[in-house]
Amino acid sequence: MHSELSMRSSSPFAQAFVDLLRRQVPDAPPDLLGVALQAASATERGDVCVALPKAVDLNAWRATGLVGAAGDFAPLIAEYDRLYLARYHAYESSLAQQIRDMAAQAVSVPADLAAQISALFGEADPQDVDWQRVAAAAALHKKLMVISGGPGTGKTTTVVKLLALLQSGETPLHIMLAAPTGKAAMRMQEAIRQAKTKLPAALAARIPDQASTIHRLLGSRPNTVQFRHHAANPLVLDVLVVDEASMIDLALMSKLLAALPAHARLVLLGDKDQLASVEAGAVMGDLCDGVGLSPTFAAQLSEVCGQTVQPEFSPTIMGDHVITLQKSYRFSGVIGQLAKAINFEQSKKVFELLQAALYSATVKSDTPLCWRDSNPAQAGQGLLAPIWSAYAPYFAAVAAYQAAVSDAEGQADAAAVFAAFEQFRVLSPLKRGLASVEQVNLLLEQALQKRGLRQPEQTWYAGRAVLVPQNMYELELYNGDIGLTLPDASGKLWVHFLQADGATRAVATSRLVGVESAFAMTVHKSQGSEFAHVLLLLPSSEAGAGQLLSRELVYTAITRAKSQVTLWGEAATIRQAVAKKVERQSGLAERLLK
C-alpha cells in the first residue's frame, strides 16, 4: 500500500534513480528501494530528506553499499533518523558547518559604537525597543546575521545604516549586494538607493547600490551546476548583503557560503514567514527556528543601544544571529492587518477584516481589500471580467507604445509599459486546472483574440507578457524574469526585459523557447516581486489546490501587493489555508542545535 502510493506520486527522475540502484544491487531489500524512491521524490517536492521508518534494519541496508553514514561514499546517506540523497546530504552538512564556523568567530566593534549608533538612529527611547537599531548593532558584532521582517519593516533602511557603520572605519570595505532573482536584485537596488537618500551624502557615497543576482555573483556557467566561485576560488569581497533570503534553496545557500572568503561578513535579509524556496530546502525558516538572544549578548546590545533588550532561551547556535523587525512602516492599513492575522493564525480576525471588505457590485474598485466570497474554480468565463478590466491600463500602454514606435516623431518608452504591467497581477496556487495560472492566461489570450489583438493560435503578439521559467545563461536571463513583447517600427516583435539600470533590452522571440505567458503566475514564482494590485485566486481543495493551500502561501501572495488586494475564495478554503503551516523535511535546524 505504502509503496503503491509512492510509486504513483513519483517522478521519472525518482524512478530512474531507483532503477539505477536496482541495477547496482539486484537483490536490494524492497523496503530500501521504497524509501529511496520517496527520498528522490521528496527533493522534487521541496523536502531535503525523508524520515527513516522506525523499524528498518539499517545494518542490512548498509551492507548493500547503497546506504552510507555521513562521510561515506554511497548514493544514499542515513543520518539523524533521516535518509538523504547523497548530494543533498552534502549540501546540508557543509552549509551547517559553514554556519557553525561563521557563528563561532568573533569580530571587533569600534569603541565608540554607542555614540555612532545614536548619531545614525537618534536618541534611544528606553521604553520602546527599536528593533532596527538593535538589528544594526547586533549585525556589527557578528560575521553572520539574519535580519527577518515582513514587508516594509525597514530591512533595507536598517542594512543601509549598518553598512554606513561598517564603512566608518579607516579602510573602506568591499561591499557587495545580491538577491536570488533579477527582479529581486532590481528591487533591492531601488530600495537601497531610496534609503541612501536619507543619509548624509558623505556616508551614502561609501555604500554601493548595484545589486546582482546570486547566480551572476557566483559566476554561473552554461551547462553546469558548478559556479566559477567556490571554496577554492572564493569571491573577492568583505561584506555580502543578500536580500529575499527566503527564496534561496539549500543547494544555492550552501554554494554561496562555501564561496565566501574566510574573513567576510554575511547579512541575510528576508521574511521567515514567506513560502520557502521553490527548490528543496527551507533554509531561512530553519535558520530562524527557535532563536532568541543569549543573556550575555542581550546585555551587550542593551548597553550599545541604550534600550533594554530581553534575553530569551534558545536551543540553537543561531540564537544571537537573527533579529526580527516587528513594525511595518508601509502597511499600517488593512492589508498589513490581514497579513499579520494570517501569520498568527487568527482566523476570527481574518474573517472580521474580510467581512468588512465583501465584494458587491456597488463597492468602489480601488478599495485596499476586497473579498469575493465564492469558488473561482466554478467561475468559468466569469473569471475574465475583473481581470480584463484590471489589465486595461496595461493594454492601453501597449497600444500607446505601438502607436509611438511606428510614428517617426513618437517616443516609444518600453519602461512605461513595464510600469503599467507592474500595476496588477493575478496569482494562483495552481499551475494547471480550474482557476489556475494556465486557465487565466488562456482566458485572457482568448479575449485578446476576440478583440483582434491576437491572431488565432499566434504564440507571440504585442503585449504578451512572459515569464522565464529557468535560468537561460546564454541570454543572461534568469528564472523569474519578466519579458514584455513589443513591436519595432517594422512591426517585428521583440521581447523586452527590464535591466538593473532601468533601461530595457530586446531579445528575439525565436530565442525564447519554453517561456510561459505571465498575466497570471503562481504564488511561488511571485516571490521577490511587488505589484500595486494583487488578485489572489484560491480555488477550493476539490480543484486540486488542497495540498498547496497554506498560511505561507496566502501570506506571501497578499504581501506582494503594495496598495490593493482582491481575495477570491470561499470562507472554508481560506480557513483551511490559514490553519495549515508548511512543514518541509530538513535536518538543518537540528544540525544547528547547540
Ligand SMILES: Nc1ncnc2c1ncn2[C@@H]1O[C@H](COP(=O)(O)OP(=O)(O)OP(=O)(O)O)[C@@H](O)[C@H]1O
Ligand atoms: N524607522 C523608520 N521610521 C520611519 N519610516 C521608516 C522607518 N524604517 C523604514 N521606514 C520607511 O518604510 C518604508 C519601507 O522601508 P524599507 O524599504 O527599509 O523596508 P523593507 O523591510 O526593506 O521593505 P521590503 O518589504 O520592500 O523588503 C520606506 O519608505 C522607509 O523609508
